[in-house]
Amino acid sequence: MLSVGIVGLPNVGKSTVFNALCRGGAKVSNYAFCTIEPNRAVVSVPDSRLDRLAEIFAQERAVPAAIEFVDIAGLARGASKGEGLGNQFLAGIREVDAILHVVRCFSDTEVSHVEGSIDPVRDVEIVELELALADLDMVQRRQHKIASAVRGRDRDALREADALVQLAEHLDQGKPARSLANRQEIAEAAGLDLLTDKPPVYLANTGEQHEDSAQAVDQLESHGCGHVIALAGKLEADLAELPDEERAAFVAELDFSPSGLERVIRACYQALNLVTFFTGVGAEARAWAVPCGTHAAAAAGRIHTDMERGFIRAETIGFPELSELGSWQDAHRAGRLRSEGKDYEVQEGDVLLVRFNA
Ligand SMILES: Nc1nc2c(ncn2[C@@H]2O[C@H](COP(=O)(O)OP(=O)(O)O)[C@@H](O)[C@H]2O)c(=O)[nH]1
Numbered sequence: 001m002l003s004v005g006i007v008g009l010p011n012v013g014k015s016t017v018f019n020a021l022c023r024g025g026a027k028v029s030n031y032a033f034c035t036i037e038p039n040r041a042v043v044s045v046p047d048s049r050l051d052r053l054a055e056i057f058a059q060e061r062a063v064p065a066a067i068e069f070v071d072i073a074g075l076a077r078g079a080s081k082g083e084g085l086g087n088q089f090l091a092g093i094r095e096v097d098a099i100l101h102v103v104r105c106f107s108d109t110e111v112s113h114v115e116g117s118i119d120p121v122r123d124v125e126i127v128e129l130e131l132a133l134a135d136l137d138m139v140q141r142r143q144h145k146i147a148s149a150v151r152g153r154d155r156d157a158l159r160e161a162d163a164l165v166q167l168a169e170h171l172d173q174g175k176p177a178r179s180l181a182n183r184q185e186i187a188e189a190a191g192l193d194l195l196t197d198k199p200p201v202y203l204a205n206t207g208e209q210h211e212d213s214a215q216a217v218d219q220l221e222s223h224g225c226g227h228v229i230a231l232a233g234k235l236e237a238d239l240a241e242l243p244d245e246e247r248a249a250f251v252a253e254l255d256f257s258p259s260g261l262e263r264v265i266r267a268c269y270q271a272l273n274l275v276t277f278f279t280g281v282g283a284e285a286r287a288w289a290v291p292c293g294t295h296a297a298a299a300a301g302r303i304h305t306d307m308e309r310g311f312i313r314a315e316t317i318g319f320p321e322l323s324e325l326g327s328w329q330d331a332h333r334a335g336r337l338r339s340e341g342k343d344y345e346v347q348e349g350d351v352l353l354v355r356f357n358a
């Protein structure tokens with residue numbers, strides 16, 4: 001399952017955002033969610049296309065894709081050296097696929113700031129430097145470990161050592177591994193699970209003022225932060241706590257739509273370059289997320305390993321077209337189902353019926 005780690009300096013609103021996403025999500029969309037541990041929750045990915053598909057396939061159940069959020073212990077200057085909760089923090093973040101980097105943009109004299117003032121770009125730099133230093137530390141340890149094999153001119157070790165040197169130089173300048181020109185090649189040769197190789201989404205935790213959020217997003221984007229979204233974390237978290245009716249009344253009064261979860265998920269999908277495809281067999285209509293460029297056979301393997309092994313072909317149609325035609329039979333009669341082979345690259349919104357030898 002896709003896992004997203006929430007990181008940032010202390011008191012920037014990480015736990016607030018976590019609550020807003022996980023509780024709020026359950027209420028807005030009526031999708032199930034569960035908390036595994038206090039700082040871990042699995043949320044269903046809201047997707048209105050799935051409900052329509054359940055209707056088309058006359059399926060009893062709609063099974064959405066799921067995403068896990070982990071509220072990772074706060075990080076501060078020195079975390080890479082094991083300061084504070086440093087080590088715990090670093091262990092937590094190694095296991096996630098993407099990083100949701102919460103940046104404090106709200107001012108509130110009641111809530112102290114570890115650096116003493118509101119400065120989103122500076123805060124991002126502090127966190128990213130710590131991550132780069134933690135990676136550098138890992139690279140250096142690996143260099144020590146393979147040193148004797150390198151002296152013995154072992155071919156694999158030499159290749160790895162070369163990648164490690166390039167990584168070390170880059171990280172030493174405080175730059176993230178993901179910005180290396182030949183990152184894929186190097187990451188593969190180095191074989192390390194680097195923190196700064198994970199795609200980040202930046203979440204500007206703003207107050208309720210719309211102008212503030214626009215400004216915060218601008219600042220981060222001009223700093224080169226790729227995927228930035230603004231979220232009024234506290235407002236969304238507070239709303240998430242309310243019973244449904246009260247909540248609806250507030251939403252109407254404030255003219256505010258708590259869309260945080262959907263926007264965060266969309267940004268994570270973009271950062272990870274994921275596409276969604278659908279299936280409608282058995283008793284369920286189901287949504288799946290796979291990396292863009294995934295072949296039909298590999299996508300089928302996500303459903304069941306037998307389906308990848310015995311893959312014959314996938315009858316395929318895009319969601320909008322199927323929705324318009326109204327049923328699989330009609331799509332078939334109209335000759336609109338495509339027959340795709342195992343190397344077909346699954347497209348966003350594809351609905352697949354996999355034919356396979358069991
Ligand atoms: N005024 C204001 N306070 C916020 C906002 N987001 C979080 N806070 C408060 O900031 C404090 C720290 O938040 P928390 O989520 O625990 O931060 P964390 O340390 O990053 O997990 C809490 O008292 C929150 O209520 C916000 O958007 N506006």
Ligand SMILES: [Mg+2]
Binds near residue numbers: 014015074
């Ligand atoms: Mg917290």
